[in-house]
Amino acid sequence: MPAMKNSPIGIFDSGYGGLTVMREIVKLLPEYDYLYLGDNARSPYGPRDFDTIYHYTLECVQYLFGQGCQLVILACNTASAEALRTSNNSPCQK
Secondary structure (H helix, E strand, O other), X not given: OHHHHOOOEEEEEOOXXXXXXXXXXXXXXXXXXXXXXXXXXXXXXXXXXXXXHHHHHHHHHHHHHHOOOOEEEEXXXXXXXXXXXXXXXXXXXX
């Protein structure tokens, strides 16, 4: 996994809450660079319908891949619970 060391790990949440997840990941893996995306402009995701949550999540994940992330972690409970199953079954465009 040597190419991974040169690429940031992307962390996505619908707001600021994922920063606590990122803090713990950085403690465990300090040798990596990180790129955090908190979608505060459209937060909270919770009251939104499935299609909207899926669209927002996919858009943010694709953005992080576009920034060179080889790995993206969903730190957003709503996004992972509502959209992850569908995201795993469809390819993200890099």
